[in-house]
Amino acid sequence: MARTSDAKERLLASALELFSERSYANVGVQELCEHAGVKKGSFYYFFKSKQDLMLEALEHQSRAIGRMILTPAFCSNLPPLERIERLFHLTYEFQKAMKEKTGRVRGCFFGNLALELSTQDESIRHRLDRIFRTAITSIEKTVQDAVSAGDLADIDVAATAEAILAYWEGVIMLAKVRNDPGLLKDLAKGAKELAITETKDTAG
Amino acid sequence: MARTSDAKERLLASALELFSERSYANVGVQELCEHAGVKKGSFYYFFKSKQDLMLEALEHQSRAIGRMILTPAFCSNLPPLERIERLFHLTYEFQKAMKEKTGRVRGCFFGNLALELSTQDESIRHRLDRIFRTAITSIEKTVQDAVSAGDLADIDVAATAEAILAYWEGVIMLAKVRNDPGLLKDLAKGAKELAITETKDTAG
DNA sequence: ACAAAACTTTACTGACCAGTCAACTGGTCG
DNA sequence: CGACCAGTTGACTGGTCAGTAAAGTTTTGT
Incomplete structure (x- = not known):
């Protein structure tokens, strides 16, 4: 067979x-x-249709990104906060390689599709939502590890994980608009800052 | 005439x-x-072409967003860190209104175009880069005001402004994928955290 | 009144779009 | 042998795409 x-x-x-x-x-x-x-x-x-191919391609690439970026970044024996750094560093290497091969920072396959299609095709939007939620779950586990290890204050773990994913996607977007993967290096430390809220009371 | x-x-x-x-x-x-x-x-x-219309529409919308969101958020007499909060709140209101009118969170016009076209059309990419840089300049001024007022440590003002813009766009993306403007409320506080780095030495 | 400029209208290219269909090929069963 | 099956092929449909050409109409300045 x-x-x-x-x-x-x-x-x-x-x-x-x-x-x-x-x-x-x-x-x-x-x-x-x-x-x-x-x-x-x-x-x-x-x-059965172009959309059907897209849905299968999403599945395929979801596994590939897991293998190439998420698993190496999050499932390692690194201290939790270094995993976040590693996420950005691997993304940097990935986008840099793309730029060297094709002349362009191509950004995130999922982010690209999300902004192009999620107002038009509900099944693709839904699939992308699930992919993002899976990534958030990995981040969430890392943030929780950091809290448990005493690296972070007792923050809202779920919201912090969402914030880190949003920041990650936003930095990739900016790198794409500038066609400069270096931004992923320069702005990597911001991701940790999203977690390290020493609850200093400012502004009221 | x-x-x-x-x-x-x-x-x-x-x-x-x-x-x-x-x-x-x-x-x-x-x-x-x-x-x-x-x-x-x-x-x-x-x-002269569809692309030409797009470039003019970008110009147009750039002014509109300046008028509706950036100017009210950044040029007010609010304390600096509250301006960032206001940026997210105004964006929340804007996307919520869109959803009520059309059933969909439509996201950021510039972000949408950036991911769809910036690998295909260099003149549009370049125009979007300029629009984002203008927004970053507004944010940068606010961050500088916060440092001057003693609200923030002596951070890298330029990088922090870029980080806040990236985060802003990332949160809008996530809100669009979930079709839920509420995310802009829930994740607003993360933007301040990007600035408030009390340089606590963690992880090595 | 007149001419020029600003704008509108209709009809048209030629290329490309997603998707369909029926006939066909080569291999693998019993 | 013969039937079946996975996959292939090329021709086709009806519709839409960005963009053009040229003639017609309205508005403006003088």
Whole structure:
């Protein structure tokens, strides 16, 4: 019962490549097929629609980012706060490599799709929400570890994790607009500052 | 020499409306024209291309956001750190109003465009970079005021301002993915925490 | 009144869009 | 052998895309 064709895998790889390079709407099924060396009829043998391919590509890339960035950053034996630093450092390396290969900081596949499609396609929005929540859960565990280790005050762990994810995505956005991965290095320390609230009462 | 037609203004308003509702690529010139009650030939009388319309719409919206959000948040007589709070609160109100009117959190016009187009169209990327830098300058002034007032330690003012902008955009993104403007309220306090680094030496 | 400028209108390109279909190929069963 | 199955192929549909051309109308300044 072994697979007899890798056309589907090639289409998914092309989807990741081309949707990252441009956007969902700017890449047609025809171009996707040419890039993957597959005929259009075969495309619709494997996927029932372009949206269906997108949903599978999201799944695929979600696992890839987990493997390449989230797991190495969060599941290590590093002290909790260093894991956050590592998250930014790995992202920096990733975007820098992209820029060297293609001339462009391509940003986060999920963030890109989120802003392009989440007002248009509820199933994609929902899938992205789940992916982000999964990442937040990893961050949350790290923040909790930091609190337990006494590195952090007794903060709102869930909200802090959401804040760190939002900051992460925001910094990637700014790096993309400037086409400069260096921003991920320069602004990495801000993420720790989101957690380290020594509850100094300011402004009222 | 008074203007004899408001068709151009109507096209710009439609552009803002429809590009926010969906995206740049998903709104055609024809639809834009129908929404504005203008014939296609007239569109190309006022704009030399769809991209040209986009650049003018960016200019337009940049001024509008300045008027509606940045100026009220930053140019007030409020204490500096409250201005940041106000930035988030005004954004919350804005996105909440959008959701009530259209059922969707539409996010930031600039952020949306940035992630959709900044790898494809260098002139739009460049324009967005300038718009973000302008906002960062406003934030920077506020952060500097806070340092001068003794509310903040002697931090890197420029980097902190960039961090706050990135965080702002990131939180708007997350609010859009969840279709929940409430996140802008819940995560507002994180922005102050980005500034308040009481340089506690943690992790090594 | 007149001409020029500002604007509108209609009809048109040629390319591309997502998606469909039926015929076909080569391998693997019984 | 013959049927079945996974996958392939190329031609096709109807619609939409950005952009153009040229003639027509209205508004303005003089």
